[in-house]
Amino acid sequence: MALLQLERISAQYPGNPEPVLADISLSLGPRQLLVALGPSGSGKTSLLNLIAGFVEASAGRITLDGVPVKGPSAERGVVFQDDALLPWQDVLANVGFGLELAGIARNKREARAREMLALVDLSGFEQRRIWQLSGGQKQRVGLARALAADPRVLLMDEPFGALDAFTREQMQELLLQVWQRTAKPVFLITHDIEEAVFLATDLILLAPNPGQIVERLSLDFGQRYAAGESARSIKSDPRFIETREHVLAKVFSQRSAAQRQERA
């Protein structure tokens, strides 16, 4: 059963008649890791902002467990590209922030926060200040913070986009481990093709002008990693490379089609 449902969603910026997203339908259920892949301008950030409730759709319906989504809420946890952590609190307080907002007692929320820090492999960093962390560590804290509030779905806005290539690979593997252990449905957006193919159980490819879904794929590379296969062996598998090239070709064919349209 699908948990999160988008039915024929369209969106546009105020004062601009050109739609950012047109007629998007998708669903996200348990044990799914849905990745929206697209070049800049394809409306993937707008799509995430719609689901998170930061902006409103101009047409269509978004429901979570059958209830229409209205505004941001703790049911839909978000991990941001630039961590958006609170520098006046230490790591432990940042992770427990959602629980503090919910009025949960200090000892309970700290216990939960410690548990989440262990989950993202950051035990021992409880008392650190945010500015003492590396980019990858900050993203782990952001992930732990979102998970601590126990959301129904986890939304990730290009979470590894600002990290260096090595850290990014580590973080992808960490995400798969966490996803496997918590069984949270994840919706992640990225412009990194290899990342998308590696992580996704379900991949949607977005094309710009206006943002629309041009391809849907079901993949199992992430599950293979979760089942114990090494990341390098998956990423050098001919099937992985074939899928990556297929998606890449699709992106470029879309792009040249758009250019032909512009010239005509």
Added chain:
Amino acid sequence: MSSYEIPVAAIKPGTPVTAPRRSLSTRWISVLTLVALVAIWWAVTATGLIEPLFLPPPSAVLQKGWLLATSGYMDSTLWQHLGASLSRIGLGLGFAILTAVPVGIAIGANRIARGVLDPLIEFYRPIPPLAYLPLIVIWCGIGELSKVLLIYLAIFAPIAIATATGVRTVDPAKLRAAQSLGATRVQLIRHVILPSALPDILTGVRIGLGVGWSTLVAAELIAATSGLGFMVQSAAQFLVTDVVVLGILVIALIAFAMELGLRALQRKLVPWHGQAH
């Protein structure tokens, strides 16, 4: 990069590259400047180049300082004058922080509050406080209330404006993060907006205290029976130059101490400010 200009062989192990030997730190240069200034002061007075009526020697000022601290001047000791001035600025500052911070948050966060309050503050802010002091005296008399009210008004505007700026420049990603963790509007203000704006609020307090202190001393020159400004003013009428010089020095010292104190407070309260995060 300056480090490229230093031959590698010239750097001995353990010598910090940024602070080579024989060079003075900025702090010591400042200290030496002050010492030189006092030395010149002493020299021109000791040689009789300037008469004590215009500029008494440092030793006389120090002696007078001791006399004032122990037996007093104009019915009050130096400490009582100092206390009067400090309590006025303390009261003005306290009320200003209590009211200007909420007003600043309202201006920064609410369109209607901005429309109502912004023009009011921008109208009176550029007026020198001493220009509306006579009106305050007409309304509230020459008692303590007038002085505290004047200080309050002088400090209020910088804090309110700085707070509003801080609120308006809150990182929208942090607001969204808190919202998606379930924050209500009040929680957003308490947990995200207020701490985000704290560095700006403290900067506002620093600016406000500077303006407030100069306004206070000026107000005491006009209508007061105690305070550092009053002490300087009444001493000047009897040409007691050493008390005048002493008063000016104490006023300067207090301003300097407040500035240092606030900087220390800023470092303690907002250690993340200026850090890449």
